[in-house]
Amino acid sequence: MKGFTLWFTGLSGAGKSTLARRTEEILLERGLNVEVLDGDEVRENLSKGLGFSKEDRDTNIRRIGYVCKLLASNGAVAISAAISPYSEVRAQVRAQIERFIEVYVECPIDVLTQRDVKGLYKKAIAGEIANFTGISDPYEAPEKPEIVVHSSTETVEQSLAKIIGTLEVLELVPRIEGAEYSSEEEEKIKKRLSDLGYI
Amino acid sequence: MARKWFQQAGRKACVVGLDGVPYSMLHRLMRAGAMPHTAKIAASGRFETMDVSLPEISSVSWTTFMTARNPGQHGIFGFTDLHPGSYKTRFPSFRDVRCPTIFECLGEAKMRSVVINQPATYPARPIHGSLVSGFVAIHLDKAVFPARHIKTARQMGYRIDLDAGEVRDDPDLLFTRLGELLQSRRRMFDALEQEESWNLMEVIVTGTDRLHHFLFDAWQDPDHPYHQRFLDYYHDVDALIGHIHTRFASTQNANNFFVLSDHGFCQARHEVYPNAILAREHFLELSGAAPDPLEGISESSRAFALDPARIYVNRRTRFPRGSVPEGSVANVKKDLTALFGALEHDGHPVVRHIFDGDDVYDGPEKHNAPDLLLVPYNGYDMKGRVTADHPIGPRRLQGMHTWDDAFFITTRPDLVPARDSFHLIDVPRMLLESLDVY
Numbered sequence: 001m002k003g004f005t006l007w008f009t010g011l012s013g014a015g016k017s018t019l020a021r022r023t024e025e026i027l028l029e030r031g032l033n034v035e036v037l038d039g040d041e042v043r044e045n046l047s048k049g050l051g052f053s054k055e056d057r058d059t060n061i062r063r064i065g066y067v068c069k070l071l072a073s074n075g076a077v078a079i080s081a082a083i084s085p086y087s088e089v090r091a092q093v094r095a096q097i098e099r100f101i102e103v104y105v106e107c108p109i110d111v112l113t114q115r116d117v118k119g120l121y122k123k124a125i126a127g128e129i130a131n132f133t134g135i136s137d138p139y140e141a142p143e144k145p146e147i148v149v150h151s152s153t154e155t156v157e158q159s160l161a162k163i164i165g166t167l168e169v170l171e172l173v174p175r176i177e178g179a180e181y182s183s184e185e186e187e188k189i190k191k192r193l194s195d196l197g198y199i
Numbered sequence: 200m201a202r203k204w205f206q207q208a209g210r211k212a213c214v215v216g217l218d219g220v221p222y223s224m225l226h227r228l229m230r231a232g233a234m235p236h237t238a239k240i241a242a243s244g245r246f247e248t249m250d251v252s253l254p255e256i257s258s259v260s261w262t263t264f265m266t267a268r269n270p271g272q273h274g275i276f277g278f279t280d281l282h283p284g285s286y287k288t289r290f291p292s293f294r295d296v297r298c299p300t301i302f303e304c305l306g307e308a309k310m311r312s313v314v315i316n317q318p319a320t321y322p323a324r325p326i327h328g329s330l331v332s333g334f335v336a337i338h339l340d341k342a343v344f345p346a347r348h349i350k351t352a353r354q355m356g357y358r359i360d361l362d363a364g365e366v367r368d369d370p371d372l373l374f375t376r377l378g379e380l381l382q383s384r385r386r387m388f389d390a391l392e393q394e395e396s397w398n399l400m401e402v403i404v405t406g407t408d409r410l411h412h413f414l415f416d417a418w419q420d421p422d423h424p425y426h427q428r429f430l431d432y433y434h435d436v437d438a439l440i441g442h443i444h445t446r447f448a449s450t451q452n453a454n455n456f457f458v459l460s461d462h463g464f465c466q467a468r469h470e471v472y473p474n475a476i477l478a479r480e481h482f483l484e485l486s487g488a489a490p491d492p493l494e495g496i497s498e499s500s501r502a503f504a505l506d507p508a509r510i511y512v513n514r515r516t517r518f519p520r521g522s523v524p525e526g527s528v529a530n531v532k533k534d535l536t537a538l539f540g541a542l543e544h545d546g547h548p549v550v551r552h553i554f555d556g557d558d559v560y561d562g563p564e565k566h567n568a569p570d571l572l573l574v575p576y577n578g579y580d581m582k583g584r585v586t587a588d589h590p591i592g593p594r595r596l597q598g599m600h601t602w603d604d605a606f607f608i609t610t611r612p613d614l615v616p617a618r619d620s621f622h623l624i625d626v627p628r629m630l631l632e633s634l635d636v637y
Contacts, residue, residue: 092595146325158340161322165294169324180292180322188424189290195363195594196412198256198278199506199583 001032003072003099004172006163008081009090009142010105011134013117015151015159018106020081022160030174032077037064050130060087066095073098077172085133087140099172102121103163104145107133111152157182206622210310212455214401215440216264218257219408219598221463222248222606224418227436235429236296236441237491237608244610248603249621251462253559255506255602257334257408258291258319260461260623265300266315271562272298275319276569277506277523278335279583284519286493286503293320297564301627302326302399308636310398313391316359316384317403318461329395331387333622334360348391355386360405367413367596374432377406381435385442392446398634402443404436411464415598419466455633456610459626463604467577467594471549472587473504473539479590480538492585493503498522501531502570506583506598509569510535517566532570539573544591546577550552551576552602558584574602 006023008016020036023074027034043050046063046149050056059153061084070080076133084090094100115120126134147166161180166172191198216500217225226246229238251408252263252270254277262275270276274297281291302312306327313451317335323332323344329353336342336359343349350359381404381419388402404555411418412431417425449452469482477483482502489495491504498520500513515521522530532555542549552574560568575581580599607626611617614629631637 010315146386149339150346153349154340158338161341162346165322166325168294174295179295181290185337186290188227188337192288192335193359193506195367196409197580197582 001075001172001174002099003033003075004077004099004101005068005072006077006101006103006167007068007084007090007093008079008103008105009036009145010110010121010151011066011107011109011139012076012083012132013115014085014105014107015149015156016081016105017158019103019149019151019159019163020079024079025165026160026164027077027173029054032173033075034077034079036079036081037067039064039080040044042082050088054086058086061086061093062137065096068093069097072099083133084140085137085139087142090142097147099114101170101172103143103147103149104142105159106141107151107152118138148174208409209451210398210455211447211450211453212385212399212457212630212633213453214399214457214459214630215275215443216317216323216401216403217436217460218263218403218405218406218456219411219464219600220460220461220606221601221604222246222460222467223604224464225460225606227429232438234437236437237445237458240440240458240610241608244608245612245615246311246608247606247615247621248301249605249607249623249625250603251605251623253554253574253602254569254573255462255600255604256507257405257461258590260605261318261320261403261621262296264459264461264627265302265320266296266298267624267626267631269560269562271560271565271568273562274298274564274567276567277509279506280505280567281493281505285421286520287495289335290335293322301324301499301631302328302330304636305399305634308634311396312399312401313395314396314399314401315387315391315403315594316405317401318405320363320536328397328399329391331357332359336360351390351394352387355383355390357387358383362410363409366409370414370417370428373410373413374425374428377410377432378435379406379407381439385439386441388443388446399630400443400447402439406432407436407460408464408573411598412581413597413598414500415464415466449494454610455630456608457626457630458606458608459623460605460607461623463601464598465577465601465604467580467596467599469544469580470592471508471542471544471575471581471600472584472590472592473508473510473573473581474583474585476538476542477502477510479568482535482538493568496520501533503585505569508573508575508581510539510568510571510573511600512570525589528570535571539571542590544579547576549579549591561594573588577601 047060071078126137266273312328317331321332321336322341330344332342364371417429418425484497485495554572556568
């Protein structure tokens with residue numbers, strides 16, 4: 001298997017980090033070398049000192065992209081989970097990396113402000129945080145991501161199934177037999193087949 | 200080369216699938232004037248009967264159609280299969296299809312497919328185009344690619360399937376649900392035909408199969424209280440075909456229209472349980488109650504069956520409690536052939552054909568194939584149930600699948616192979632040829 005980059009993008013609190021970490025677990029179980037570059041962690045290390053102006057955000061994303069490129073070119077899976085709000089710089093990163101899979105974690109802003117997992121939306125709405133994506137700064141949703149997940153209407157398992165399923169089809173990740181259905185789905189399929197007399 | 204690409208990019212084809220519609224039924228309906236749109240399309244081209252892949256069930260047939268390969272290549276042998284190296288049942292999914300689909304082949308030629316309600320495509324996976332999975336899809340958000348169509352589907356109240364348990368004893372509710380399903384297909388077709396660029400448009404109607412399972416008697420008997428409603432439903436199906444054909448015919452390069460079924464149907468009179476027969480004749484022994492009955496298979500068992508009538512020799516090289524060495528497989532097959540070939544009920548033979556898997560399947564997945572396939576006479580509905588304690592019992596459903604008496608219609612008679620008999624696998628090959636993709 002060759003290295004590739006899995007690029008999560010979406011508003012704060014949409015579920016990028018959760019999905020990135022769960023994807024990492026699955027890929028590790030399948031024998032791949034994986035590194036996650038989580039947006040919050042990167043800002044404490046690689047991009048410490050950068051702010052949230054457009055210029056600084058672009059620099060942050062370019063740095064993450066550069067590290068992803070190095071990891072992927074050495075056979076690892078690089079998973080980025082940063083907001084990456086601007087389409088132009090995302091396109092620049094995509095152009096640098098041979099196997100680049102973009103995952104748009106979509107969630108409506110009203111759901112995110114209600115969830116407010118980090119308490120940041122409340123502060124941003126109150127004006128206590130400037131340059132907050134989705135409130136006082138723009139988020140440019142990707143137009144043609146390879147994968148879209150909807151965290152307000154899907155379970156984490158459903159979103160993961162889409163992500164892993166796509167990676168399997170693209171032959172970036174090895175398949176495993178019989179892992180497609182949850183136990184709930186299996187029960188429902190069994191009932192449908194039985195009701196139609198097939199089993 | 201560039202000119203060929205542009206020509207290909209402009210070509211279009213349209214497929215309408217009618218799950219479980221027999222040639223004989225469609226022929227009578229068209230002759231009676233009950234399906235005028237379909238009759239007109241058929242009259243402009245070829246209308247033929249065909250056999251389908253074995254076993255004659257939708258997951259196998261539709262996968263054969265969408266890959267243009269036999270099960271020995273695509274790897275789907277039934278609605279159920281066994282986990283490798285075990286007797287535990289699993290349900291193969293779209294991800295188990297082991298070769299490219301025609302949608303991927305078209306995608307390589309930069310042609311886009313819109314596929315609506317194709318059975319055996321769940322969970323939906325990315326294709327060059329759009330896909331709305333059919334049976335056995337459970338969750339809409341796993342049944343749709345790309346995800347932007349999920350919202351469209353939800354807003355229109357799209358229904359993947361009916362609840363068979365809800366309708367099997369309520370014919371009025373059955374027809375209501377069948378109408379809702381047809382509406383769903385039409386609305387999704389209308390939406391995607393407009394929104395998406397496409398070269399292949401495919402719409403599968405699966406309500407026909409449901410109707411036949413539960414109310415086939417209403418077709419057979421003109422005095423049946425639901426006979427007219429049965430005909431009315433087919434009038435609505437014909438209207439949908441006409442609508443799709445009219446829209447298709449209005450586009451450029453639009454003379455490649457196909458209609459097909461994935462298997463035939465006939466009236467069921469009895470159910471037949473191969474596993475009960477195998478147990479009676481000491482080919483199969485099950486010890487105790489296991490959550491998954493075949494997991495209780497004993498080491499002395501020589502054969503077992505999976506739905507509907509797939510017979511597996513319990514080979515040492517294949518199964519954990521396999522008892523039959525490879526050198527003895529041929530003899531066991533011979534004994535099984537004799538057993539099922541001699542099966543009678545009230546003086547009538549039950550099994551019409553016994554096919555050897557070696558003769559039917561070809562390809563890298565052949566090692567997972569059944570050893571024998573039983574094709575019954577009409578009326579004898581084979582069931583792979585493990586727990587039946589008698590070999591033949593009353594029917595539970597009114598209709599059963601048939602391996603022959605499926606059909607295809609094409610408006611491209613020039614593509615039909617020059618022979619007297621046809622197989623399901625001919626149709627996707629004609630389809631690809633109509634789009635200049637080989």
